Amino acid sequence: MKILVAIKRVIDPDARIRLNADSSGVEEESVEYKVNPFCENAIEEALVLQGAHGGEVVLVTVGPEDVTQTIRSGLAMGADRAIRIEGVDTELDSDLVARILHKVVERESPNVILLGKQAVDGDNNQVGQLLAQYMGASQACFASEVVLEGEQAKVTREVDGGLETISIPLPAVITADLRLNEPRYASLPGIMKAKRKPIDVLTLDELGVTDTALKIEVLSLELPPERQAGSMVESVDDLLDKLKNEARVL
Amino acid sequence: MFTEEHDMIRDTVRKIIERDINPYVEEWEKEGHFPAHQVMKLFGDAGLLGLKYSEEYGGADLDYTYCVAMAEELGEIACGGVPLAVGVQTDMCTPALARFGSDELREQYLRPSLTGEMVGCIGVSESSAGSDVASIKTTARRDGDDWVINGEKMWITNGYQADWMCCLVNTSDDKPHKNKSLILIPMDAKGVDRSRKLDKLGMRSSDTAQIFFDNVRVPAGNLIGQQGWGFFYQMLQFQEERLWGAANMIRGLENAVSETIEYTRGRSAFGKSILDNQVVHYRLAELSTEIEALRALTYRATELYVKGQDVTRLASMAKLKAGRLGREVADSCLQYWGGMGFMWEAKIARLYRDVRLASIGGGADEIMLGIICKMDGTLPKRKKGGA
CATH class of the missing domain: 1.10.540.10 (Acyl-CoA dehydrogenase/oxidase, N-terminal domain)
Structure with a gap:
């Protein structure tokens, strides 16, 4: 069983973000990066599946050299090795990432490809689905439970109406929802071992990705409006009045 | 580093x-x-x-x-x-x-x-001997293959739940610095009484106990290291303890300042936010600067320590500064939280109570000052026969 987990780093979601001078992107000076939380669920699931079925867990990410730290924290959780594809965040969109991952899948031939359902920065929720399309493989997105049975994966998905359980043939793309599992902490022995685990670095050329055109062009970003100050009301009647006539929610 | x-x-x-x-x-x-x-x-x-x-x-x-x-x-x-x-x-x-x-x-x-x-817990302080470690009264005497321990320990962190204690005891009538030993006492041994959990100003969730030993017998092999070296062993670990204490203070103070910034930004009085008063944002900037200075001192001492240098002076300074600064930051921030900060459940009130210990435990501020003075050669010599 070989499991490929595609991971992404995101700017610390708890940090206050600022836009750069021309509002074309987020200010990246002195920000802290973390592994996207859904990607941590994906890594955890891969490790759980590896525990049950044996095999290898391989991480892959696209980014400049400093994403190595993100990779190491995944290796510290217990993944066996990693691949970093050279890339620059601003020169990527979901479609290009999916096409890059498709090439990686062709090289690695994994049985299962796990991703987070979306990254909490752009919240695009596209890469898993696009990758499955490019591979011509089955997909099960928003997974809250994954069971491997022979050449099939039985996946419980969180959908609008509740839970849906589907059976899909391997190799397949599965994207992790938050309730899939509780990611483990990287233990100290894990952290120390991570240093010695191999990280292969490939360029887009080496991978055979020639078309690097983006399908999405970011025109500008804006911050959400500042929250207005609240006010105290004298009585329940005042509150009802305000809810009816000012907020118009009643 | x-x-x-x-x-x-x-x-x-x-x-x-x-x-x-x-x-x-x-x-x-x-x-x-x-x-x-x-x-x-x-x-x-x-x-x-x-x-x-x-x-x-x-x-x-x-x-x-x-x-x-x-x-x-x-x-x-x-x-x-x-x-x-x-x-x-x-x-x-x-x-x-x-x-x-x-x-x-x-x-x-x-x-x-x-x-x-x-x-585990560490038993050094007693009701009548805190920072003055040399004057503890608890004794252990040899009886056949056992040590028999009698006495009392006070303000013992983890004391109520601990499985064992590393206990400093007098094992002879020699001079106070040469008569002490460390003995490991299993806390379920007969004669260990930890009936009293102490009611404290801060560190409320920590179980702090007063513990009595009444003819507690432990095997001779529970002596840690050599007999008579207890005081020395205890002194040996002080550099690390102090660095630990200083490092542990930093983040809590930083969080207090940033939470105070958030709170005062959102609360208005006299037509503007509390934070917009220069006395408030200047003061908070001052405190952030001091916290960074504490961090720098702690890191520097640590760096020299791992290079093998004796950092007793720097580590004592870091511990002293951590205790002092903790009180300053907690007090200043609490002030800007106003009535909210005075509430028992307020996080800033908890910090205000908790940091107070840093200037007392693990060698009080005055002990740190004494050590720094001694190393700087400014401590007056004791007269012979004096206390």
Whole structure:
């Protein structure tokens, strides 16, 4: 069983973000990066599946050299090795990432490809689905439970109406929802071992990705409006009045 | 000084705190109790209780920079009592056992303490001997193959839940610095009475006990290291204890300042936010500067310490500054929280209560000042025969 987990780093979601001078992107000076939380669920699931079925867990990410730290924290959780594809965040969109991952899948031939359902920065929720399309493989997105049975994966998905359980043939793309599992902490022995685990670095050329055109062009970003100050009301009647006539929610 | 591994250790510590500790702190503070074994196991399972100890007993053989990084991150815990308990386990009750204890003793007590299965405590202070360690009264006398211990220990962190104590006792009538020994006492031994859990100003969730020993018998092999060397062993670990204490203070103070900024930004009085008053934002900037200075001093002392230098002076300064600055930051921030800050449950009020201990425990501010003066050659010589 070989499991490929595609991971992404995101700017610390708890940090206050600022836009750069021309509002074309987020200010990246002195920000802290973390592994996207859904990607941590994906890594955890891969490790759980590896525990049950044996095999290898391989991480892959696209980014400049400093994403190595993100990779190491995944290796510290217990993944066996990693691949970093050279890339620059601003020169990527979901479609290009999916096409890059498709090439990686062709090289690695994994049985299962796990991703987070979306990254909490752009919240695009596209890469898993696009990758499955490019591979011509089955997909099960928003997974809250994954069971491997022979050449099939039985996946419980969180959908609008509740839970849906589907059976899909391997190799397949599965994207992790938050309730899939509780990611483990990287233990100290894990952290120390991570240093010695191999990280292969490939360029887009080496991978055979020639078309690097983006399908999405970011025109500008804006911050959400500042929250207005609240006010105290004298009585329940005042509150009802305000809810009816000012907020118009009643 | 710090590497990617340090960062990852910090990250793991923070995750444990966010997920398994901070959600329960309110409850523990209210109960005046936290589940020490459960919390210790969290860190033990992640391999974080034995950073500096030998791999032979389940440690990781890392240098003290890792311990300082962990101590700093433990400051993310939303109270002072829980990090203190972890610090006692990693840096106060175990160092002498790890360095000088017999193989049997280390196997029996150090190993399970590094996995978090056992909780330890350190018994030095007594009702009539706190910072003046030399004047403790508890005794141990040899009787056949046993030590028989009599006396009392006071303000013992983890004391109520601990499985064992590293206890400083007098083992002869020799001079006060030469008559002391460290003896490991299993807390379930007959004659150990820990009936009183102390009611304290701060560190509410920490279980702090007064413990009495009435003819407590422990095997002769429970002596840690050599007889008569207890005072010296205790002194040996003070540099690390003080660095730990200083590092553990930093994050709590930073959080207090940033939470005060958020609060005062959102609260208005006299037509503008509290934060917009120059006295407030200037004061908070001043405090942030001081906290960074404390961090710089702590890091510098740590860096020299791992290079093998004696940093007694710098470590004492760091501990002194941490205690003083903790009080200053807590007091200034509480002021800007106004009536909200005066509420018992307010986080800033908890910090105000908890940091007060830093200037008292582990050698009071005045002891630190005495040490610094001694090393700077400004301490007046004692007259012979004087106290």
